[in-house]
Amino acid sequence: MFTVCGAIAQQSTPTFLKTPKDKIDQFMDMRFGMFIHFGPVTLRGTEIGWSRNQQVAQDDYDSLYKEFNPALFNADAWVKAAKDAGMKYLTITAKHHDGFCLWPTSYSGYNISNSPFKRDIVGELAKACKKQGIVFCIYCTVLDWHDADYPIHNPNDKKFNVKGDMRAFVNRMKNELHELITNYKPTMLWFDGFWEEPWTKEYGQEVYQYIKTVDPSVVINNRLGKGDPTKFSEGSVGDYLTPEQQIGKLDMVNPWESCITICNQWAWKPNDSMKSLKECLQTLAKTAGGNGNLLFNVGPMMDGRMEARQVKRLAEIGSWLKQNGTAIYSTKGGPYKPNDSYATTRKGNKIYIELFKKDGAMLTLPAIPGIKITKAGWLSGNALTFTQNDGIKINLPDTLPDENVSVIELDIDKNAELIPVI
Numbered sequence: 001m002f003t004v005c006g007a008i009a010q011q012s013t014p015t016f017l018k019t020p021k022d023k024i025d026q027f028m029d030m031r032f033g034m035f036i037h038f039g040p041v042t043l044r045g046t047e048i049g050w051s052r053n054q055q056v057a058q059d060d061y062d063s064l065y066k067e068f069n070p071a072l073f074n075a076d077a078w079v080k081a082a083k084d085a086g087m088k089y090l091t092i093t094a095k096h097h098d099g100f101c102l103w104p105t106s107y108s109g110y111n112i113s114n115s116p117f118k119r120d121i122v123g124e125l126a127k128a129c130k131k132q133g134i135v136f137c138i139y140c141t142v143l144d145w146h147d148a149d150y151p152i153h154n155p156n157d158k159k160f161n162v163k164g165d166m167r168a169f170v171n172r173m174k175n176e177l178h179e180l181i182t183n184y185k186p187t188m189l190w191f192d193g194f195w196e197e198p199w200t201k202e203y204g205q206e207v208y209q210y211i212k213t214v215d216p217s218v219v220i221n222n223r224l225g226k227g228d229p230t231k232f233s234e235g236s237v238g239d240y241l242t243p244e245q246q247i248g249k250l251d252m253v254n255p256w257e258s259c260i261t262i263c264n265q266w267a268w269k270p271n272d273s274m275k276s277l278k279e280c281l282q283t284l285a286k287t288a289g290g291n292g293n294l295l296f297n298v299g300p301m302m303d304g305r306m307e308a309r310q311v312k313r314l315a316e317i318g319s320w321l322k323q324n325g326t327a328i329y330s331t332k333g334g335p336y337k338p339n340d341s342y343a344t345t346r347k348g349n350k351i352y353i354e355l356f357k358k359d360g361a362m363l364t365l366p367a368i369p370g371i372k373i374t375k376a377g378w379l380s381g382n383a384l385t386f387t388q389n390d391g392i393k394i395n396l397p398d399t400l401p402d403e404n405v406s407v408i409e410l411d412i413d414k415n416a417e418l419i420p421v422i
């Protein structure tokens with residue numbers, strides 16, 4: 001930094017490798033993906049992220065893998081469920097906070113090859129995704145309560161009262177990531193667990209740079225760094241923001257992806273309450289309307305199948321997307337901020353209004369300065385009459401064409417993507 005010779009200065013100032021923008025743009029264009037939380041904890045039906053040492057005693061939890069045998073697991077069936085939902089990508093929890101690896105890693109014995117099931121769940125999913133044209137992605141947390149080198153061994157241990165070796169732990173994590181990237185070629189890596197004290201921004205930067213040397217094109221979420229996952233900040237490392245169990249705010253600058261569960265729990269829970277189709281579709285519309293992606297989570301059962309009612313709900317979402325996907329995929333959010341009545345998306349000279357309910361005979365929208373609507377109609381076909389002298393007023397029929405989310409298409413005389421947010 002303080003050298004006088006330019007050549008040396010260049011050498012000593014390391015360039016921070018970043019994911020190419022076109023890779024992040026391609027990732028954001030997909031808009032809708034499936035999150036899958038799976039592991040031995042399904043034998044107890046409690047949460048994968050925080051039941052070890054809580055609802056399930058540590059010894060019991062750590063022995064579950066010895067009887068983990070999801071004999072009805074069929075990677076093609078999971079990927080088909082995602083595809084039928086209109087999802088474009090899939091993210092599997094290769095390793096969650098409990099430390100169990102769903103792939104036969106050479107760096108820890110606590111992995112699927114030592115369970116009665118033996119088969120490589122991550123590998124089979126990667127292959128099925130490739131076959132069915134779904135983009136494959138991997139979740140991997142930066143904390144591991146099971147690893148002796150990680151200084152914390154349960155979610156309530158804030159005292160660092162167990163010896164650990166973070167250098168050894170981070171080196172092993174890098175080896176595991178090398179295995180995951182080279183064997184399974186994930187398009188995106190979804191990190192988690194950044195909030196625990198042993199993890200630092202510096203480790204995050206080191207691992208980010210390491211991944212870029214293995215495969216520069218991998219998209220990386222922002223939970224490899226520290227700080228609020230819904231904002232880029234001083235501690236940030238990663239390509240996009242990750243609001244959890246909430247829809248992100250409209251943001252035309254910073255890419256984001258909301259992760260939200262189809263039921264309440266991330267991992268399978270018997271008789272968990274499931275979101276209605278209306279709630280699922282409005283969540284997707286508000287996410288796209290805010291210019292973000294939705295990573296929608298399903299937790300398969302201990303026998304390896306997804307619940308039939310969840311697969312059915314996913315197919316219902318897919319059938320809506322078959323009709324209305326033009327208004328979601330590869331669009332930008334806005335120009336209006338999503339609200340309880342509608343969300344909006346845009347592409348080229350079109351604005352799409354995802355309408356949730358009727359608040360009167362007309363849909364009234366604030367004027368968009370400098371633009372003229374040339375045509376309005378349902379995306380499904382029929383024209384709609386409108387006025388645009390004093391704000392935009394679109395006349396609605398007595399009954400909306402879709403009881404959950406009906407889509408209106410507006411043709412305008414300018415590029416809708418250039419309209420500032422209203």
Ligand code: H79
Nearest residue numbers: 037048049050097192193195228229244259266
């Ligand atoms: O894998 C799922 C959960 O098991 C895992 N994250 C999702 C994707 C998770 N593990 N622990 N937690 C969630 C609870 C931690 C919550 C908090 Fe936070 C961490 C509160 C504040 C920091 C998550 C990140 C919620 C807001 C920001």
